[in-house]
Amino acid sequence: MLGENSHPASDFRVRSSASSKRWQAAVVAGLVFCSLVSLATTVGIIAMLIIESWGFFADDRIELWKFLTGTKWTVGQTQGELSYGIWPLLSGTLRITGIAMLIALPMGLVSAVYLSEYASNRTRSILKPTLEILAGIPTVVLGFFAVKFITPYLLGYLGDFKTFNATSAGIAVGILCLPLVTSLAEDALRAVPTRLREGAYGLGATRLEVTWKVVVPAALSGIISAFLLALARAIGETMVVALAAGSTPTFTLDPRLSSQTMTGFIVETFKSESVVPGTLGYFSIYAVAAVLFLITFGITLIGQIIRLRYREVYD
Amino acid sequence: MNSPLKQELEHRSEQGRTRLSGYFAVTCLLVSSLAIVILATLLFSILYTGGSWLNFDFLSGTHRENNPEESGIGQAIIGSLVICSICGLAALPIGVGTAIFLEEFQPRNRFLRMFHGLVQLNINNLAGVPSIVYGILGLTAFVYMFGAFNSIKVNDQPDYEFGTSYYYQVKTLGDTFVKFPARKEIHATFEIRNPIRADRANGESFLLKVFSRSDDEKKFENDRSSAVFRGVLANLETRDDQQIYVVQTMDGSEVTFPAQPSYSSFAKILEPIEVVGPDGESFQLNVLAKSDDVPSDEQLKARSVFADSPDPKRRSSASIFSEPTPLHFHLPFSKSVLSAGLTLALVILPIVIIASQEAIRGVPQTLREAAYGMGATRWQVVRGAVLPSATPGIMTGAILAMSRAVGEAAPLLAVMGGVLGTTTGLRSLMDKTPALPVTIFKWAGDENAGFENTSAAAIIVLLVFLLLMNSIAIYIRYRYESPATK
Numbered sequence: 001m002l003g004e005n006s007h008p009a010s011d012f013r014v015r016s017s018a019s020s021k022r023w024q025a026a027v028v029a030g031l032v033f034c035s036l037v038s039l040a041t042t043v044g045i046i047a048m049l050i051i052e053s054w055g056f057f058a059d060d061r062i063e064l065w066k067f068l069t070g071t072k073w074t075v076g077q078t079q080g081e082l083s084y085g086i087w088p089l090l091s092g093t094l095r096i097t098g099i100a101m102l103i104a105l106p107m108g109l110v111s112a113v114y115l116s117e118y119a120s121n122r123t124r125s126i127l128k129p130t131l132e133i134l135a136g137i138p139t140v141v142l143g144f145f146a147v148k149f150i151t152p153y154l155l156g157y158l159g160d161f162k163t164f165n166a167t168s169a170g171i172a173v174g175i176l177c178l179p180l181v182t183s184l185a186e187d188a189l190r191a192v193p194t195r196l197r198e199g200a201y202g203l204g205a206t207r208l209e210v211t212w213k214v215v216v217p218a219a220l221s222g223i224i225s226a227f228l229l230a231l232a233r234a235i236g237e238t239m240v241v242a243l244a245a246g247s248t249p250t251f252t253l254d255p256r257l258s259s260q261t262m263t264g265f266i267v268e269t270f271k272s273e274s275v276v277p278g279t280l281g282y283f284s285i286y287a288v289a290a291v292l293f294l295i296t297f298g299i300t301l302i303g304q305i306i307r308l309r310y311r312e313v314y315d
Numbered sequence: 316m317n318s319p320l321k322q323e324l325e326h327r328s329e330q331g332r333t334r335l336s337g338y339f340a341v342t343c344l345l346v347s348s349l350a351i352v353i354l355a356t357l358l359f360s361i362l363y364t365g366g367s368w369l370n371f372d373f374l375s376g377t378h379r380e381n382n383p384e385e386s387g388i389g390q391a392i393i394g395s396l397v398i399c400s401i402c403g404l405a406a407l408p409i410g411v412g413t414a415i416f417l418e419e420f421q422p423r424n425r426f427l428r429m430f431h432g433l434v435q436l437n438i439n440n441l442a443g444v445p446s447i448v449y450g451i452l453g454l455t456a457f458v459y460m461f462g463a464f465n466s467i468k469v470n471d472q473p474d475y476e477f478g479t480s481y482y483y484q485v486k487t488l489g490d491t492f493v494k495f496p497a498r499k500e501i502h503a504t505f506e507i508r509n510p511i512r513a514d515r516a517n518g519e520s521f522l523l524k525v526f527s528r529s530d531d532e533k534k535f536e537n538d539r540s541s542a543v544f545r546g547v548l549a550n551l552e553t554r555d556d557q558q559i560y561v562v563q564t565m566d567g568s569e570v571t572f573p574a575q576p577s578y579s580s581f582a583k584i585l586e587p588i589e590v591v592g593p594d595g596e597s598f599q600l601n602v603l604a605k606s607d608d609v610p611s612d613e614q615l616k617a618r619s620v621f622a623d624s625p626d627p628k629r630r631s632s633a634s635i636f637s638e639p640t641p642l643h644f645h646l647p648f649s650k651s652v653l654s655a656g657l658t659l660a661l662v663i664l665p666i667v668i669i670a671s672q673e674a675i676r677g678v679p680q681t682l683r684e685a686a687y688g689m690g691a692t693r694w695q696v697v698r699g700a701v702l703p704s705a706t707p708g709i710m711t712g713a714i715l716a717m718s719r720a721v722g723e724a725a726p727l728l729a730v731m732g733g734v735l736g737t738t739t740g741l742r743s744l745m746d747k748t749p750a751l752p753v754t755i756f757k758w759a760g761d762e763n764a765g766f767e768n769t770s771a772a773a774i775i776v777l778l779v780f781l782l783l784m785n786s787i788a789i790y791i792r793y794r795y796e797s798p799a800t801k
Contacts, residue, residue: 034410263445
């Protein structure tokens, strides 16, 4: 129990109301300052990306158009001609994200449907903690799993995969996104009122029909926003691709080849510790990060808008 | 009633539809169970690879190049703990403060209300920013501080610094090391190692770029007028009563930059000086001429050096090193554990805020109303009624956020580089340190096969950490759940 001295009422008596108000103004100022930190973070990220990318595009050797359309990337390599087309990195990101989504979206949605519509309390009590533990596994651990287990043991028997390839990284990123999709989609499905389900059952629908024709369409905005958040997460994923996807930027559709992503390029540059401020290699990190940030920020924003604007309200 | 659903239901046979539904239920169960299979495989493969490598030597040792058997994670464990403490100390107050502002101080003022909405929207968006972008922000904002202090850098010595002493260290003829204090001064020459801001004769200020002599010529062919090779010496001159350094760029044009006192990386020893020996005793260093013989007496040898001479075997150039106290601090923060902790604080800030908001929202309205009824101001309500009741929830959220921070590798790589070990250990907040996730990453990518096992063993330690933190969070949630919120 609260002691006499720590009781709220005893605090109120000691101060005059004028000094309380002054104290409160100071507190509000402090709280506003705290809130400013998060705003400053966003402003800092955007300002930094614009200013330092400017250093990249202001270089005489760089043309913005070639950066956006080029299909060869050799920045950071000491030998050979300088090519700086973003597409090998961007396509690497898209390939791995595509594979990850092929795994995470259907599996995540089906798991969510199972947890929300079918599962008994007993199975739920096993599946939910499993997914929570999976969600808490650090990404570098999944990267280790991809390169030391998925590549040699799972893909080794499936075909001629390179040691570092897009498929292995894609599978691991998919595993990483699975709990995210499941938990967000399940929240959306559970938010659908039971009345709707009961109405459909009353019409003689089976559980499958209730799920896919009534519950899922009603929760669609939440499900799509869950998909988009997972997509943004996969695009920004770094450690898995840095370990498992290799460090060769390739412009191809072959999922067996090494494929450096945007995040992979950034980490590779940091790992080698060869970045010296003011050089082209240093500025290129910011140019690539700006593209990465624009894509993920855009997707997150669209996801939020869909969730808020197209939410079905039943009241 | 003529709904499309009803029409469709009537078209198919009752039995077929029920069977289909049953099949789907089984499929669902199988797909969901895959998560269990994946988790089991993951944990088993890691335990199998790394389990037998766990022992006391591994937990206390440090990384050894090409020698996985003797490598360990002692420094990495300490590094991770320190980084996480800094991260928590920075993120927790700011995060809780923001949550209180958002939940308890709904402003009436129109401008402040807009600010309120903006902060809320911003937090949701920040949660979706990839951690590597935070890493780059940390590199720019903490490590280099937007270049604000970087006008001149000598061997990465920062401009504003306290809590450390610089010494020159020299090896005596007896193979012992002696040291003597270094002083900042304006040197006759200045070795350019990093890009610095310089001025042309026409007054134009620009960033002098630095290239390595081994770089491909194509890399700098367009930069000849604004670049030098690393290690080029600038000469001190006095113009208009000001001391400046003058250097020629690659195309021969002359550029200048102001001279500031700095430490030089090497000192020449030409005459006897007072030095401190390995055991802390101070004595006069005996300086021999080039032609002198090496003394035979061991004690004398340990107190003698050759004067600086062109003969590499008889050179006694002293090199600089710093001895930081635990309070060592400088601006910018450079690649240090402080930068790393603050960067991770930014990464988990949105998570802390969102978790704290939920905890505060869970406090029953009746509690607030009772406090207001007693004449409390808004802050008194928050401090006396809301916070005590929301603390378990806030702590749970904060610990879960910290467990996210423990496993983050990308921001650490950006801010500190891939450090695997330091010779000195962690002496102050300005030192670099290895951390568990970075160690796992570097070892997993090592070509030496044994590091696969050490990497897995380090993963086990990391997972045990996470398990501990989560257990604490669950314990707090059940133990301290306030009676008012039940």
